[in-house]
Amino acid sequence: xxxxGPPTILHADLDAxxxxxEQRDDGRLLGLPVxxxxxxxxxxxxxxxARGVRSGMGGRKARELCPDAIVVSPHFEAYVEASREVAAIxxxxxxxxERVSIDxxxxxxxxxxxxxxxxxxxxxxxxEVGLPISVGVASTKALAKIxxxxxxxxxxxxxxxxxxxxxxxxxxxERLWGVGPATARxxxxxxxxxxxxxxxxxxxxxMALLGPHGGRHFHAxxxxxxxxxVVTGRRRRSIxxxxxxxxxxxxxxxxxxxxxxxADRVTRRMRRAGHAGRTVVLRLRFDDFTRATRSRTxxxxxxxxxxxxxxxxxxxxxxxxxxxxRTLTLVGVTVTNLETAFGQLVLPLHxxxxxxxxxxxxxxxxxxxTHAVTRAALLDSRDTLATFLAPGE
DNA sequence: TCTGGGGTCCTAGGACCC
DNA sequence: TCTGGGGTCCTAGGACCC
Numbered sequence: 441x442x443x444x445g446p447p448t449i450l451h452a453d454l455d456a457x458x459x460x461x462e463q464r465d466d467g468r469l470l471g472l473p474v475x476x477x478x479x480x481x482x483x484x485x486x487x488x489x490a491r492g493v494r495s496g497m498g499g500r501k502a503r504e505l506c507p508d509a510i511v512v513s514p515h516f517e518a519y520v521e522a523s524r525e526v527a528a529i530x531x532x533x534x535x536x537x538e539r540v541s542i543d544x545x546x547x548x549x550x551x552x553x554x555x556x557x558x559x560x561x562x563x564x565x566x567x568e569v570g571l572p573i574s575v576g577v578a579s580t581k582a583l584a585k586i587x588x589x590x591x592x593x594x595x596x597x598x599x600x601x602x603x604x605x606x607x608x609x610x611x612x613x614e615r616l617w618g619v620g621p622a623t624a625r626x627x628x629x630x631x632x633x634x635x636x637x638x639x640x641x642x643x644x645x646x647m648a649l650l651g652p653h654g655g656r657h658f659h660a661x662x663x664x665x666x667x668x669x670v671v672t673g674r675r676r677r678s679i680x681x682x683x684x685x686x687x688x689x690x691x692x693x694x695x696x697x698x699x700x701x702x703a704d705r706v707t708r709r710m711r712r713a714g715h716a717g718r719t720v721v722l723r724l725r726f727d728d729f730t731r732a733t734r735s736r737t738x739x740x741x742x743x744x745x746x747x748x749x750x751x752x753x754x755x756x757x758x759x760x761x762x763x764x765x766r767t768l769t770l771v772g773v774t775v776t777n778l779e780t781a782f783g784q785l786v787l788p789l790h791x792x793x794x795x796x797x798x799x800x801x802x803x804x805x806x807x808x809x810t811h812a813v814t815r816a817a818l819l820d821s822r823d824t825l826a827t828f829l830a831p832g833e
Numbered sequence: 834t835c836t837g838g839g840g841t842c843c844t845a846g847g848a849c850c851c
Numbered sequence: 852t853c854t855g856g857g858g859t860c861c862t863a864g865g866a867c868c869c
Binding site: 480496654680 | 835841842
């Protein structure tokens with residue numbers, strides 16, 4: 441029989457993050473309904489939430505619900521900076537910190553006095569960064585995340601080990617991370633409304649309902665048996681960029697500048713981060729919100745703009761039949777199968793000279809699209825080369 | 834809920850290899 | 852010549868999250 445451990449995992453989540461930063465930076469917004477973003481609500485203050493505004497909602501709908509809302513455009517640099525400051529506080533608080541997005545993180549608080557450590561954490565974030573943050577503490581990540589959600593806004597919820605199942609089981613299935621509209625529909629169709637309902641269902645039946653992986657996973661979650669550790673520094677697996685096309689939808693032959701812009705943006709970011717990738721994915725979305733993707737895996741990783749662009753053009757040609765009768769509304773590119781450029785690049789150069797060096801130089805230019813690298817720089821040292829290609833952060 | 838931009842993970846079929 | 856079972860990679864699509 442499984443026995444829960446002590447509450448050692450803390451989930452910290454900044455409240456209405458973008459909107460809170462805007463309110464902090466412009467005192468006139470305090471206490472008012474604030475919407476960040478124009479066409480779509482990126483974030484909204486609790487005053488706007490009270491009126492039914494939600495993030496992801498269309499801007500028109502949001503203004504209908506809340507005509508007196510103040511709409512501000514996002515200031516991403518400010519969000520990134522605030523996120524960094526908060527992360528620094530996390531690192532002072534706990535040895536192991538897992539940042540899951542710009543506004544949330546898990547902390548392994550084993551060995552800390554969970555409750556007073558947590559109170560201090562929230563006070564520090566408020567005092568030093570000027571932002572409200574909610575915290576949940578439990579023995580597992582899944583439960584800590586639910587707890588922080590229920591603690592919002594600006595709250596704290598610690599779930600004692602002996603209360604975990606009693607806390608978890610009455611919740612609607614939608615509270616579980618990974619249960620979205622489609623999974624909720626399937627569960628409801630089978631008469632499962634609460635997490636307790638899932639827990640009382642056999643694993644076999646759940647696997648039949650949600651597939652082998654989903655069934656096993658949610659069965660374990662419902663018994664609070666998923667004990668994934670807090671891990672620091674996960675490496676990124678893909679990097680992408682997309683652009684909504686203005687109405688009316690563009691014809692395929694008008695897309696080339698868009699592809700070029702995407703290839704440029706994404707490869708620039710890859711080079712700055714020291715990444716190269718082997719698989720290029722072209723993403724398309726149509727006016728009826730259906731989607732299509734085309735992908736190509738290259739023999740070698742690249743972050744060269746020209747190579748990615750050429751691949752995108754070929755993929756677009758592949759997709760012509762799919763596009764033919766429909767109206768495109770969005771084009772995107774994702775590069776996956778990432779590797780870090782750094783190690784791959786430097787290794788083959790070791791001890792190279794003459795023809796081997798020229799070959800390496802060609803390879804680098806081809807793979808990484810860098811024209812800043814010279815023969816002299818290559819000869820110079822590993823470190824010099826690193827300055828051209830090392831991760832920006 | 835009529836929709837932006839950035840991601841992660843899973844599934845399933847086909848190709849290919851042993 | 853017919854055939855099994857297993858593994859890996861690639862492609863396309865789907866679901867979900869912030």
